[in-house]
Amino acid sequence: xxxRKKPVDAVIVGYGWTGAIMAKALTDAGLNxxxxxxxxxxxxxxDFEYPRIADELKYGIRGDLWQPLAxxxxxxxxxxxxxxxxxxxxxxxxxxxxxxxxxxxxxxxLWRASPEDLRLKSHIQERYGKGFIPAGxxxxxxxxxxxxxxxxFDHFEKVCGVSGTAGNLRGEIQAGGNPFEGPRSDEFPTxxxxxxxxxxxFSKAAAELGYxxxxxxxxxxxxxxxxxxxxxMGPCNLCGYCERFGCFLYSKASPQTTILPILAKRANLEVRxxxxxxxxxxxxxxxxxxGVLYIxxxxxxxxxxxxxxxxxxxxMHNVRLxxxxxxxxxxxxxxxxxxxxxxxxxxxxxxxxxxxxEDVQINPFIGAGAAGQRVIDEFNSDHFDHADxxxxxGSLIYAGGTGGRPIDQTMIxxxxxxxxxxxKTAVRKFYLHAAPIGTQGSVMSYRDSxxxxxxxxxxxxxxxxxxxxxxxxxxxxxxxxxxxxxMQEIVRAMKPAHQDLLLMRPGDxxxxxxxxxxxxxxxxxxxxxxxxxxINRYSQSWDVPNLFVMGASAFPQNMGYxxxxxxAGLAYxxxxxxxxxxxxxxxxxxxx
Amino acid sequence: xxxxxLSRRRLLFSTAPVAALGAAQAIGLAxxxxxxxxxxxxxxxxxxxxxxEWMFIHAAVDRLIxxxxxxxxxxxxxxxxxxxxxxxxxxxxxAYFYMQGPFLTDLPPTLGYQLRYTPxxxxxxxIASADAACTQTAGKVFAALTPDAQDRFLSALEHxxxxxxxxxxxxxxxxxxxxxREGYFADPLYGGNHDMGGWKMIGFPGARADFTDWIDQAGKxxxxxxxxxxxxxx
Numbered sequence: 001x002x003x004r005k006k007p008v009d010a011v012i013v014g015y016g017w018t019g020a021i022m023a024k025a026l027t028d029a030g031l032n033x034x035x036x037x038x039x040x041x042x043x044x045x046x047d048f049e050y051p052r053i054a055d056e057l058k059y060g061i062r063g064d065l066w067q068p069l070a071x072x073x074x075x076x077x078x079x080x081x082x083x084x085x086x087x088x089x090x091x092x093x094x095x096x097x098x099x100x101x102x103x104x105x106x107x108x109x110l111w112r113a114s115p116e117d118l119r120l121k122s123h124i125q126e127r128y129g130k131g132f133i134p135a136g137x138x139x140x141x142x143x144x145x146x147x148x149x150x151x152x153f154d155h156f157e158k159v160c161g162v163s164g165t166a167g168n169l170r171g172e173i174q175a176g177g178n179p180f181e182g183p184r185s186d187e188f189p190t191x192x193x194x195x196x197x198x199x200x201x202f203s204k205a206a207a208e209l210g211y212x213x214x215x216x217x218x219x220x221x222x223x224x225x226x227x228x229x230x231x232x233m234g235p236c237n238l239c240g241y242c243e244r245f246g247c248f249l250y251s252k253a254s255p256q257t258t259i260l261p262i263l264a265k266r267a268n269l270e271v272r273x274x275x276x277x278x279x280x281x282x283x284x285x286x287x288x289x290x291g292v293l294y295i296x297x298x299x300x301x302x303x304x305x306x307x308x309x310x311x312x313x314x315x316m317h318n319v320r321l322x323x324x325x326x327x328x329x330x331x332x333x334x335x336x337x338x339x340x341x342x343x344x345x346x347x348x349x350x351x352x353x354x355x356x357x358e359d360v361q362i363n364p365f366i367g368a369g370a371a372g373q374r375v376i377d378e379f380n381s382d383h384f385d386h387a388d389x390x391x392x393x394g395s396l397i398y399a400g401g402t403g404g405r406p407i408d409q410t411m412i413x414x415x416x417x418x419x420x421x422x423x424k425t426a427v428r429k430f431y432l433h434a435a436p437i438g439t440q441g442s443v444m445s446y447r448d449s450x451x452x453x454x455x456x457x458x459x460x461x462x463x464x465x466x467x468x469x470x471x472x473x474x475x476x477x478x479x480x481x482x483x484x485x486x487m488q489e490i491v492r493a494m495k496p497a498h499q500d501l502l503l504m505r506p507g508d509x510x511x512x513x514x515x516x517x518x519x520x521x522x523x524x525x526x527x528x529x530x531x532x533x534x535i536n537r538y539s540q541s542w543d544v545p546n547l548f549v550m551g552a553s554a555f556p557q558n559m560g561y562x563x564x565x566x567x568a569g570l571a572y573x574x575x576x577x578x579x580x581x582x583x584x585x586x587x588x589x590x591x592x
Numbered sequence: 593x594x595x596x597x598l599s600r601r602r603l604l605f606s607t608a609p610v611a612a613l614g615a616a617q618a619i620g621l622a623x624x625x626x627x628x629x630x631x632x633x634x635x636x637x638x639x640x641x642x643x644x645e646w647m648f649i650h651a652a653v654d655r656l657i658x659x660x661x662x663x664x665x666x667x668x669x670x671x672x673x674x675x676x677x678x679x680x681x682x683x684x685x686x687a688y689f690y691m692q693g694p695f696l697t698d699l700p701p702t703l704g705y706q707l708r709y710t711p712x713x714x715x716x717x718x719i720a721s722a723d724a725a726c727t728q729t730a731g732k733v734f735a736a737l738t739p740d741a742q743d744r745f746l747s748a749l750e751h752x753x754x755x756x757x758x759x760x761x762x763x764x765x766x767x768x769x770x771x772x773r774e775g776y777f778a779d780p781l782y783g784g785n786h787d788m789g790g791w792k793m794i795g796f797p798g799a800r801a802d803f804t805d806w807i808d809q810a811g812k813x814x815x816x817x818x819x820x821x822x823x824x825x826x
Contacts (some may be wrong), residue, residue, distance in 0.1 A: 046724065050799075050801060050824075051799045051801070051819075051821045052821060054779075054798075054800075054801045054821060055778075055779055055781075055799075055821060056777070056779070057774055057778035057779065057782060061774060061778075062683060062688055063688070068687075068688070069688065069689055070686070070687055070688065070689060070690055070691065074689040076703055076704075077703075078702075078703075083699075085696050085703045085704070085706055086690045086706075087704060088689050088690040088691070088692075088704060088706065089688070089689050089704060089705050091704055100666070153614040168642050193807060194807055194808050194810065195810065196810055197810035197811045200810050200811070235804075236802055237801075237802050237804040238803045238804075238807055239801035239802060239803065240801060240803070243800055248801075263779035278822045282782050284715070357793070360811070361811055361812060361813045361814070363806070363810075363813075363814050364805075365796055365797060365814075366803045366806055366807075366814070372807075404595060404796060405776045406777035406790065406791065406794060406796050407773055407774050407778060410777075410794070418750075418769065419655075419656040419657065419664075419746070419750075419769055420655065420656070420657075420658060420743065421658055421660045421662070423657075424657060424658070424660060424662040424663060424793070425662050426625045427792050427793075427794055428662045428663060428794055431795055431796065432794070432813075437673070456690065456694065457692060463788035473670045486820075509700060510602075510702065512702060512703055512704045513701075513702065513704045513705075592808075
């Protein structure tokens with residue numbers, strides 16, 4: 001028999017970004033809240049303190065802040081008739097763990113979606129005709145608009161002390177910012193840091209070609225800053241230990257550095273770490289969640305009754321919990337029926353390793369996850385005419401490394417041996433003089449790309465692993481080739497001594513061994529109607545109205561932008577509706 | 593000059609056969625008060641590796657990162673000690689990896705590592721079967737081959753051109769190369785990257801992690817040498 005805890009008003013599953021956002025909103029409203037986090041407690045001190053955090057092997061390679069795959073991983077297969085194999089070692093993506101989630105060790109690249117990303121299917125059909133969307137592509141609109149989300153994007157940027165330059169202020173295009181962004185109600189809360197050198201060279205080359213490079217929106221505060229909750233942040237010093245590390249300077253926005261300090265003393269919030277949720281419980285009608293079941297730090301099974309359940313785990317884990325709990329019909333790619341697990345998507349990235357002569361001092365170790373980088377947005381979303389391009393979507397093109405970690409981030413020209421004296425000579429010659437210029441591209445959703453429970457492999461407590469069925473499609477190969485050609489043109493104008501190209505080509509399969517992007521999306525998508533989605537516009541389950549599902553699992557397809565800005569905007573949008581309407585009268589917030 | 597002589601001594605030590613290793617260890621112990629900079633490495637006795645395996649590791653990593661003018665070799669940098677210590681740590685026992693079966697073979701390599709071997713098992717079985725393959729074809733274990741022959745054998749491992757009785761050759765090679773690079777470039781606290789030699793070779797300032805004064809000096813050479821997590825400078 002499970003231990004039964006005292007009932008609470010709301011239980012939150014996962015204490016990363018959306019968990020922190022929802023914990024604040026619900027405790028603000030006076031609810032008694034329990035937050036369950038599968039990993040350990042983590043805070044800037046002592047967990048991210050200098051100098052111990054400046055340890056590439058521990059954090060950048062072994063991944064001490066990541067989800068331990070030994071306990072739970074996913075399985076992967078390329079096609080719906082293949083057998084899936086476990087993702088045994090980290091490669092293509094890294095999963096968060098512990099308080100703060102992936103928000104503790106992310107880069108801080110904080111983008112909004114483009115307005116047309118939010119109504120992608122309608123936009124594409126209006127501009128290019130209904131036949132432009134190829135067979136098998138299952139994209140759809142978000143059930144929420146730019147205008148509805150904008151105040152929440154703005155608020156989250158202020159919570160995070162985001163450094164950047166506005167490109168579209170209330171409809172007026174601003175010099176130095178992103179001219180393609182949707183109209184924003186306010187400037188970024190902190191100014192951008194100067195460009196690191198590779199980004200400076202990139203910006204000049206882009207300008208020569210007529211493109212408008214701008215500072216990558218960075219949740220790495222550039223100045224001493226106090227956020228709207230009264231939490232203080234410090235200026236980023238481009239330490240080079242950002243991506244995969246916790247920030248010792250209180251510069252990189254994370255739940256720890258922006259929201260959790262004000263929640264720490266709330267009597268109506270209890271955070272239980274090392275608590276692994278295994279199921280959402282429901283009453284006999286199946287229409288009402290009654291709480292969750294979890295395994296506590298001592299290995300005991302515990303029931304936490306609650307009037308409201310909010311899933312705030314990572315995208316994949318939200319979907320797995322719905323499947324393990326039997327909530328909603330699992331998606332079947334053969335029939336197209338069922339919705340849970342549908343429309344899994346990813347991103348497709350290309351890279352131009354760029355090598356300069358010895359008089360060009362790139363200093364790759366000077367960098368941050370986002371600050372100091374520069375980017376162009378000309379070839380992302382629908383910022384250019386796709387009529388003759390033959391694909392949907394696009395990429396941002398960026399310059400500026402996240403650091404020069406020598407085990408993982410040294411670059412040598414293609415064709416150089418990977419060991420021996422030639423390798424040594426090349427590493428020595430190019431380390432200080434090489435820069436990565438990259439694209440980050442969208443991936444559309446498809447009938448054959450989805451999430452389900454694996455029939456064979458289990459986690460440490462014997463529950464089925466989540467299975468990813470995914471591979472690249474022609475639309476994405478074309479998108480990547482198109483954007484990579486634009487990137488190569490810019491790099492040529494930077495006048496390097498040598499440039500290479502890493503690009504997915506038709507026939508290449510998704511390679512889980514090589515890091516690409518942790519921006520996985522979908523599986524519990526949002527929509528206008530229960531026949532096309534798992535959750536409504538307020539992230540509320542159509543099937544179980546006192547269950548809410550936050551995060552990128554809601555995205556009907558993926559974009560060329562990083563997901564955190566959009567998923568935080570959706571969480572704040574949902575939180576406002578829950579506060580203003582749902583808590584007064586708990587019921588479906590959208591008529592089915 | 594002192595640096596050069598130290599590195600030459602390390603080089604001599606690095607190529608010494610295992611019988612001389614014991615002698616060097618004894619000398620190192622006796623002389624450790626006089627030579628703290630090198631005593632750790634000279635006195636290090638492997639915990640995981642056997643004497644035969646220790647010879648293989650020394651020989652192999654010193655071909656992967658050989659002694660030359662560019663910078664220290666893997667042995668000079670302490671890579672064998674690094675690997676031995678990592679294999680004794682949870683990492684060596686596979687604690688970071690999903691190790692439940694079934695272990696499927698004949699899958700596309702893009703689905704990643706699918707062997708049942710932990711890193712320890714990969715080394716144990718990989719070294720034994722690599723030495724057996726060398727003995728069969730050349731009549732000598734790997735460590736006794738000429739450097740050129742060692743390079744040819746490593747290249748065959750890398751490209752799966754040799755069949756080992758243990759793990760797939762390329763999987764063993766990939767593990768060895770990854771751990772060699774780690775030992776060469778990780779913070780010295782893990783036993784490798786001796787004197788931060790790997791960092792100095794490329795110009796990486798280590799755990800310095802503060803470039804406030806260089807934010808507005810993009811494009812200028814960075815003047816400061818590396819620091820390690822324990823505060824050591826070089």
